[in-house]
Amino acid sequence: MIAFDGSCFTNISTPVIMTVNPIPTVTLTSSDADNTICASQSITFTAAPAGYTQYVFSDNGNVVQTSASNTYTITTLASPNSISVSATNAGCASAPSSAIVTTVIPAPAATLASSDANDSICAGDNITFTDSPSGYTNYEFFINGISAQSSAGNTISSILLPNGAQVYVIPTNQSCLGAQSNNITTAVIPIPSVTLAVDDNDVCAGEVVTFTASPSGYSSYDFQNSNASVQNTSSNIFITASLQPGNSITVIPSNFGCTGVASNAESVTINPSPTVSAGNDFAVCVDAADITLTGFSPAGATWIGTGITNASGTFSPTLAGVGTHALALAFTANNCTGRDTLIATVNALPNASAG
Secondary structure, eight states, rough: OBBOOSSSSSOOOOOOOOOOOOOOOEEEESTTSSSSSEEEEEEEEEEESSOOOOEEEETTTTEEESSSSSSEEEEESSSSSSSEEEEEEEEEEEEOOOOBOEEEEEOOOOEHHHHHHSSSEEEEEEEEEEEEEEOOOOOEEEEEEEEEEESSSSSEEEEEOOEEEEEEEEETTTTTOOOOOOOEEEEEEEOOEEEEEEOOOOOETTTOOEEEESSOOEEEEEEEEEEEEEEEEEESSSEEESSTTOEEEEEEETTTTTEEEOOOOOOOOEOOOOOOBBBEEEEEETOOOOOEOSSOBSSSSSESSTTTTTTEEOOOHHHOOOOEEEEEEEEEETTTEEEEEEEEEEEEEOOOOOO
């Protein structure tokens, strides 16, 4: 440099050498090739070239990282987003790079519901589990931790569910795996089964018969005679004296709302009791002679009662005494006894007075 003061020139100064730094340029790439990730997935953006003094990463124009690192990693990227980077080198700043927009797919959420409101079914009943919402790419259902179905269907049905089975579902949407749904535990009640026994298969008409279903302890036992219910209670015992010929007794058990099939049938032979008629009631005086009872049937029947002196039919008013006496007639045939009763009235003698 030479200076001039109007008359004289100065000596030439020391030369100044100027360094001109180039403006840095940067490009941006993503670790995800298709720019589509699942929510909470890690993604890394890389500025090239490396080695500049500083890199400023921005999302939608808002600075998210300023450092000497040429990479930016994030696990909380949300939509909408637009990542760009600018660099500074030797005091010179670059223009922002082209932006990368990444689609962030929300993690699918699952809520599982059962077709059975109280989560209790009978063995062999069909039950359906439904995940909400529908429309995801895939639903994988698990029963007791074992995969039972994996498909685009959001329901699963089963008739072979074990007791206490725990069912849950894990949804997938566009390759994004969701969290496990709520867990549903279902009680599967076995179908009750019983066997029937009777204390006597051959009885007389009107005789008491006892039927017993085993095991005991079920909620109810429906005893039926030729498919008509005759007793439906919690008792496993049915006692009756009114069976008629041609009977066929079965029992249907129920337990916690689950109904079993009818048991084995038990039939009882009803032998008719012989028809017995004691005849008409009568009245006599206390001093009357012994009376031979007549007009009864069948022949050979046996009399019992106060005043009977001979079972074949002799009545003593004197022995019986004044009063009303029930005289019973019984006859046994085929091990069955028929009975009938008459009333014998023994009157006192009238008082006699002399006039």
